[in-house]
Amino acid sequence: MSSSSSTPVVGVLALQGDVREHLVALAEADALARPVRRPEELAEVDAIVIPGGESTTMSKLALLFGVMEPLRARVAAGMPVYGTCAGMIMLADKILDGRDDQETVGGIDMVVRRNAFGRQNESFEQGVDFKGLAEGGPVHGVFIRAPWVESVGAGVEVLASLHEGTDAEHIVAVRQGNLLATSFHPELTGDHRVHAYFVEMVRAAGSHNK
Numbered sequence: 085m086s087s088s089s090s091t092p093v094v095g096v097l098a099l100q101g102d103v104r105e106h107l108v109a110l111a112e113a114d115a116l117a118r119p120v121r122r123p124e125e126l127a128e129v130d131a132i133v134i135p136g137g138e139s140t141t142m143s144k145l146a147l148l149f150g151v152m153e154p155l156r157a158r159v160a161a162g163m164p165v166y167g168t169c170a171g172m173i174m175l176a177d178k179i180l181d182g183r184d185d186q187e188t189v190g191g192i193d194m195v196v197r198r199n200a201f202g203r204q205n206e207s208f209e210q211g212v213d214f215k216g217l218a219e220g221g222p223v224h225g226v227f228i229r230a231p232w233v234e235s236v237g238a239g240v241e242v243l244a245s246l247h248e249g250t251d252a253e254h255i256v257a258v259r260q261g262n263l264l265a266t267s268f269h270p271e272l273t274g275d276h277r278v279h280a281y282f283v284e285m286v287r288a289a290g291s292h293n294k
């Protein structure tokens with residue numbers, strides 16, 4: 085479809101969740117954005133966003149629509165993927181507090197705890213220092229029944245953490261190669277710097293991963 089020199093085509097997995105907000109944010113970050121439900125549609129995009137929503141439902145629908153295996157194959161081939169919240173859970177190699185039969189796409193060597201902040205706070209908003217953004221100050225982090233990253237493997241770069249009191253630190257943004265994940269929802273804020281960061285990753289990856 086596109087080449088690295090033209091505008092990248094970025095899909096949004098449109099089985100469930102806040103698809104429309106990501107389509108808008110991607111368009112504003114200079115990508116050609118389109119919803120993806122079926123394997124044929126996945127084959128047409130250079131990269132994909134897995135939105136926020138409900139990861140157990142999203143996982144079931146991904147299996148039902150036959151896109152789980154094709155997604156895993158594209159991840160293995162190096163396709164850039166950005167997951168927010170439920171999307172972060174979908175990118176985790178291992179999850180805690182998931183349903184017993186809950187499958188993920190996987191790809192990031194991390195353990196993610198579902199609804200982790202929920203034990204203290206269902207939803208909250210907080211400034212997040214996001215490594216890799218050259219300017220503009222902290223990102224406005226919207227956390228909705230959000231997961232956190234409990235631990236990461238050696239190949240995973242931590243891009244943001246939240247500090248709670250003096251001791252607890254929770255990882256809320258990570259990158260491993262072409263895979264990016266945040267516990268929070270930049271698509272709900274009107275600040276599209278994290279989407280622009282992802283679109284830059286997509287440009288750098290080119291379109292050789294199909």
Ligand SMILES: NC(=O)CC[C@H](N)C(=O)O
Binds near residue numbers: 139173230
């Ligand atoms: N805002 C979100 O995406 C919430 C994620 C949800 N708690 C889940 O486990 O899937």
